[in-house]
Amino acid sequence: MLSTAFAPALRRAPFALRRPFSSTTSASSLLKTTALTRPLPATLRSQLLARGAASSVSGQPGSQTLGHAAQNIREELGHSASDLAKTIAAGNAYTDGVAPSNQTFLGITNSVAHSVPTPYVVFGLAGGIPYLGASGATVYLAHQAGMATQGLIPNMDPGVAITLLDQALNLQTTYGAVMLSFLGALHWGFEFAGYGGHKSYSRLLLGAAPVVFGWSTLALLPTSALIAQWAGFTTLWWADLKATGAGWTPKWYSQYRFYLSILVGSCIIASLAATSYWGPVGGHGLVSHDLQMIRAERKQKQPETEGIVKGAIGTVAAQEDSDNYVMIKHNEPKEESPKQEQQKQQ
Known part of the structure; x- marks a missing residue:
């Protein structure tokens, strides 16, 4: 009789609560079970189901609406x-x-960032200004060299433009090698000061490796040196990250180095993009023979703007599609009549 009376409540109960009643089941336990199976009020049910857990492992809320998903x-x-x-x-x-x-x-x-001493921030930013200027000069001169080789800048010789671009690239790669050497030497300073304890050969090797690597990049062609230095700066930042986590450097050092690496990496990518898109780089297949061909082609297309025209000259009206109002041309000598020749002889 008791189980029949609670049959409607059991049908509304979750599957886990649907179990047969034994003869030893007390009335108090049945009342507790019935209380658990009663439906919750609508307002409370909406609050509980608004963002329920999607997974019992992660505990992250599930997305039941677009607002919840966002x-x-x-x-x-x-x-x-x-x-x-x-x-x-x-x-x-x-x-x-x-x-x-x-x-x-x-x-x-x-x-x-606020934990970094102010002098370190000031000199760190000042040290990046020359590299930023060298990269900007490389981008500008790459554009000028590309325009000059196409004949779009008639007053600039392509050989001069390419030489200037090569010098700007050499300045950038040289300063990049100096920066790598300086960043490596900082670890020697930490070792001499005993920061975080003396690490001996491991920290000294970390400080010497960037010096040798940066010096070796100077033997490469300019664009190849930039690519190698980009890999060097990225690898050195990863090593500084590990060193900071191990307590070899101040706690702010890895973040301090991260933004310097972002600055240098952006400059290198800009220089490589400019030289690849605009400017031919000296030493990359553009030899003196190619320059002579470019100069000869420009001379044929470019009219002479100055010089001495010998002999009798005159002016005639230029054609309608011409850029000039008049044209200068040689006057052909007129044939004299026999009477005029006789008069000259007398």
Whole structure:
């Protein structure tokens, strides 16, 4: 009789609660079970099911509407950005124990950046200005060299333009090698000071490797040297990231180095893109024979703008499609009559 009375409630209960009643089941336990199977109020049910967990393992809320999906995407992007900032800072994220911390990309980056001493920031930025200027000169001269070889700048010889471009590339690669050597020497300074303890050969090798690598890139052609130095700066930042995480450097050092690597990498990519799109680079197949051909072709297409015209000359009206109003031409000598010749002889 008791099980028959609670049959409607059992049909509404979840499958996990549908179990046969034993003869030892007490009335109090049946009342508790009945309370669990009663439907919840509509307002409470909507609040509980608004963003339920999609997975019992991750505990992340599920996306039941487009609004929930957009919110989940924003949250995931925010978490990914903060994780990226922590990775750049080698896990050294500074938080305030009193004020609530801002665990976002900008918040973590800003907190680490404020821990860098001001003189280091000033001289670090000043050290990147010459490299930025050399890269800008390379981009500009690559455009000028490309225009000159196509004959679009008649007042510039293509050989001169290519020579200037080659000098700008050499300046950029030379300063890049100096920067690599300087960044490697910083690890020798940490070792001499005993920062984080003396690491002996491992840290000394880390400081000497960029010097040798940067010097060896100067033996390559300019564009090949830029590619090699880009790989060197990227590898050295990864090594600095590991060194910061191991306590070999100050906690802010990996993030400090990251933005320097971004600056140098952007300059290298801009220089390579400009030389590939506009300017022919000296030493890459453009020899003196090619320059002579370019000069000869330009001379044929470009009319003479100055010089001395010998003999009798005169002017005639230019054609309608011409760029000039008049044309200068030689006057052909007129044939004299026999009477005029006789008069000259007398």
